[in-house]
Amino acid sequence: MAIRVAGALESKPKKGFVDPIESLGRTMLRARVLEDKLGNLYRAGRIVGGVYLGKGQEALSGAGGLALRKGDIFAPLIRDMAGRLGFGEPMVDAVRAYLGSRLGPMKGRDGNIHRGDLSIGILPMISHLGAMVAAVAGGLMAKRMKGEKGRVGLTCAGDGATSTGSFHEGLNLAAVEKLPLVVVVADNGYAYSTSSEKQFACEDLVDRAKGYGLEGHGVDGTDPMACWKVLHHAVERARGGAGPQLVVGKLLRLCGHGEHDDGLYVEKKMRSSARGKDCVSVMEEEAKAKGRMQDWRNWKEHAVSEVEAAVRQVLEEPVPDPFEEDWCATLTAGTCEASQVS
Amino acid sequence: MCHVDGGNLRGVTSLVSVTYLDAIRSAQERALREDPRVFLYGQDIGRFGGAFKATKNLAEKFPGRVMDSPISEDAMVGMAVGAAMEGMRPIVEMQFADFSTVGLNQMLNHAATTYWRTGKPCPMVLRLPSGGTPGSGPFHSQSMEAIYCHYPGIVVMTPATVEDAYTMLLEAIEMADPVVFCEHKLLYYHLKSEALPESAVPAFRARVVRAGRDITCVTYSAMVHEAVVAAEELAEEGYEVEVVDLRTVKPLDTDTILASVARTGRLLAVGESWPWGGASAEVVARVASEGFELLDAPPKRLNAKDTPIPYHPNLWAAHRPTAVRIAAGLREVLRY
Secondary structure (H helix, E strand, O other), X not given: OOOOOOOOOOOOOOOOOOOHXXXXXXXXXXXXXXXXXXXXXXXXXXOOOOOOOOOOOHHHHHHHHHXXXXXXXXXXXXXXXXXXXXXXXXXXXXXXHHHOOOOOOOOOOOOHHHOOEHHHOEOOOXXXXXXXXXXXXXXXXXXXXXXXXXXXXXXXXXXXXHHOHHHHHHHHHHHHOOOOEEEEEEEOOEEOOEEHHHOOOOOOHHHHHHHHOOEEEEEEOOOHHHHHHHHHHHHHHHXXXXXXXXXXXXXXOOOOOOOOOOOOOOOHHHHOOHHHOOHHHHHHHHHHHOOOHHHHXXXXXXXHHHHHHHHHHHHOOOOOOOOXXXXXXXXXXXXXXXXXXX | OOOOOOOOOOOOOOOOOEEHHHHHHHHHHHHHHHOOOEXXXXXXOOOOOOOOXXXXXXXXXXXXXXXXXXXXXXXXXXXXXXXXXXXXXXXXXXXXXXXXXXXXXXXXXXXXXXXXXXXXXXXXXXXEEXXXXXXXXXXXXXXXXXXXXXXOOXXXXXXXXXXXXXXXXXXXXXXXXXXXXXXXXXXXXXXXXXXXXXXXXOOOXXXXXXXXXXXXXXXXXXXXXXXXXXXXXXXXXXXXXEEEEOOEEEOOOHHHHHHHXXXXXXXXXXXXXXOOOOHHHHHHHHHHHHOXXXXXXXXXXXXXXXXXXXXXXXXXXXXXOOHHHHHHHHHHHHHO
16 A cells, blocks of 8 residues: 555545545544543443543554554554554444443453454553553564564553553564564653653653664654654554564643543643644644545544444443353363352 | 373483473473474573573474573563464463563463453463572572462463373463463472373372372472372371372362362371462362361461572571471371
């Protein structure tokens, strides 16, 4: 797939051409509308546990998910609704995970952002930050051993995750093995409430790429077209054999850490700075400038009906039943301890 | 359950004797030969053959499938989790069980939760060179089974014999669940058998090593051999000690333990690891709650002292249970 960016869009679409305004724009809208709905369901008491949203991070996340192909590995983190939808996670499964539907990929045994579907290449994240880097590296080593060529793995992290030993170990392992891995860091200035100055001391996280022997790419995370371009470039570099890629997008999360958090610790001047721009509004302006406002409105309308339909469907679905649950944490016959210990 | 024929171990069966370490190396060699999904990953395990030589010559025989890792226990286990999710059967060697603490998160929170959370298996083996040897000190002597047993989703094996080291490792590799394979370093070179086994004890069943009518001594790994010596000592005093080797500590074969206690009425559970929690505590708890009426004396347990594992042989010998201490413990329960 050729990488086409803004400027080439007025020309008649050619075969194989993907229009980033439509592809990324629609993905961002679907994520935003869905997350607005999830926030409302949380406030209405319909979702137990946390709700962690990716508002303001849709461009970077969505561009990453869309740059991948079927057969690749995607390991999202907590603010990657757009990336998940872009990669191909069914919206209904996202809703199922939040509402604990028994028909969802986690069957109510795990919820919210800890969902995944190994059958389509989405690894279910564990909460321990940085842990997914090595897991994606392992998946890529497995593909290499199996002789599967041309696969890429992409995982997402925040600025906070870059402080973990796990992140370092995973990145170093991937670099040593020259794996086709893309690590996307959404540097949103805060890890929960802790600002970057207490998280890392280097000027820019992308500078770390050199130390690991990786190719590094910095991008303005509020600029969807730039995210599209950089993520596609990084993914194609990895796919082409250039080894692991580190992409660092600077942006701001436009919500709390979770919906329980008002995020008031984010400094006002940060909110009003260029970093605090809403990437969805930026994309809307982009659509407007290209004469696509009617399309944009249609996409949004479509997203609203899709979300309403998904929520309506899942609210009718069965929830887990503790009496019917299989309380065995292992699969091998004769290994179930639950039946032995009362 | 694997069927062990030992017939395709050219060059091994012709040896005069097979050590516990040979058995582990041979099991890995056989798995590599028979299953293309199997690969080995660990520090210095490639051309160097591993710190204990458990992978000697395997890198040459199986190019690209016996790989040196960076010193990154977290990433090593995390890598195996990702590879297992992709359908491979990774075997990760920790250089020493003690260092697996650095990779605990990936094993306990990632590997062990995958099946429960997703319904998809995470088949991998984490090999832990475990237990004390003279002069090894606090960070090269630990027995880690209790920590791994505490978390759901993992099978924990603690083979005590050459035969079990071979057959159980093959079973572990075939299993759909993550397995922690605790190999005892003290047994690596000293424990010998005439040949590799041609049959295996059924999986997850404990084994009565020595039958007896007066007291049951439940133990596992290297302590089995100490318990047998203690039993011989007590036999001279007229007591018949039944020694039960758990083989696999999780799942725990409660049935075999209770059947033994039903015969003897007395229990001493022995473990080389620390006393707080753990396999010996679990054995005592289950016998106390499920076999209370079978007991003629309070069930006891014997473990290492609750300090870091000492360096000097004089201290080390007093720190862990030995045949002498086990014999004393047995007498105490018998005297009640």
